[in-house]
Amino acid sequence: MKVLFLVQKEQRVILDRLYQAVAEHCECDLRWLDSADQRDLRGYFRREVNASQYDRILFFLRFKQEVRQVAFIRSVPNLVILEHDAYQNYIDCKYTGKFSRHYRNIPWARVISSGFQVTERLRQEGVDAVFVAKGYDQTLLRDLGAERDIELAFVGSTNSVAYSGRKVLLDELGARENLLVTRTKSGEDYLNTLNRIRFFVGADVGMGEYMIKNFEAMACGCVLLAWDQGEVENQALGFVDMHNLVLYRSVEQLQEKLAVLRADPQLARRIALNGQQLVQSQYSFARIGEQIVEAMRPALRPAALRGGLGEWWLRLRRALAG
Incomplete structure (x- = not known):
């Protein structure tokens, strides 16, 4: 399975070992996107990506940039989204309900979510959601046997x-x-x-x-x-x-x-x-990375027809959902 894995270049949490673990279990083209590339995914794909080369295209990007580019994201084939923040869909914050609305616009995409209950709620809403937990960098974090003062x-x-x-x-x-x-x-x-x-x-x-x-x-x-x-x-x-x-x-x-x-x-x-x-x-990230790859392997849902009645109906659904 050949995977294009797009991740955030500027990220507070160091997740390099997680990315490495994913790459070890598939044929992986890992790319770090800066803020400008994330804001213009259409331009990035036009310049840098031949989507037909990949069995899966995996996003681990800033959600606030994704939701602004639904029209383009709907054109990305074999899409899987890795999401560690979808819990914000169900709490009182600026993203309340926005994950649900976003995923309704791309119902053929698979979402790998890090919360079990969050995953179940998304599945009940019709999302192709799979649970893979968060983890830790086993190469960095360990017990040093130091005094706990x-x-x-x-x-x-x-x-x-x-x-x-x-x-x-x-x-x-x-x-x-x-x-x-x-x-x-x-x-x-x-x-x-x-x-x-x-x-x-x-x-x-x-x-x-x-x-x-x-x-x-x-x-x-x-x-x-x-x-x-x-x-x-x-x-x-x-x-x-x-x-x-x-x-x-x-x-x-x-x-x-x-x-x-x-x-x-x-x-x-x-x-x-x-x-x-x-x-x-x-x-460990070594184990979590393997689970992410396994979550991507099963066949994805067929994408909806572009244009025509299917497109009109999706636009109506989005309008009714607010």
């Missing part, structure tokens, strides 16, 4: 509207506990900081799926205290409360479980080790 911490952003629930929770927790909230540079700085943290607070409040930093913290040997995304999501990922992570649904519950862990350091160490073993066996 930061007891309780969160590393990451709280600025986005999509993270408003995260900020509220961290502010409330910080008023009750000695909590460090910080940001780091990607790479070694991030690795070293995670290895100093004993209890990592995963604060994905209301998101419906677990963000990448949860897997990264587990890989580095932290005890993950994660906002509970629900039984269905946990079962899909193999997350078991007080076995390989600690789940909570309120600051009070987090504090209660934290008190148990402080009183029983051996239990805390077992949870950290079990979590680390889980992500090492299931959620």
Whole structure:
């Protein structure tokens, strides 16, 4: 299977190992698109791409650029979209409902989504959606065996509207506990900081799926205290409360479980080790990349007829959907 894999050139999270893993399991033409190319996909394809050469064309691009170019994207054959942010479709933010509308315009495209429940909701809406979880860079993130001199911490952003629930929770927790909230540079700085943290607070409040930093913290040997995304999501990922992570649904519950862990350091160490073993066996980028390729292999839906009644009906559907 020959794949054209288009990714973002400027991206805060380093995902090179994920891209490499995808390339190792197919004949892959990997290309990094800068902001200008993403804003003008029609021009980029006209200059740089012979679409007939590829069995699949895989997008991992900025959603806000995709939705502005539906007319062109509808012409891209054998299209698959890898999406880590589709949870924003179902929360209160600027993209609420926009993923659903976008995918209705390209119903023959396959969407590989990183949330199990999000994937199921998209499938119920008629999207050809497949679940492949987030993961972590196994070549960078690991347990260094360092002294964990930061007891309780969160590393990451709280600025986005999509993270408003995260900020509220961290502010409330910080008023009750000695909590460090910080940001780091990607790479070694991030690795070293995670290895100093004993209890990592995963604060994905209301998101419906677990963000990448949860897997990264587990890989580095932290005890993950994660906002509970629900039984269905946990079962899909193999997350078991007080076995390989600690789940909570309120600051009070987090504090209660934290008190148990402080009183029983051996239990805390077992949870950290079990979590680390889980992500090492299931959620390395090496494994996730292979799963992405396998998700692309089955036949795609036939594309709708261009023009004529089919095109008119699709335009009407888009107008009615707003």
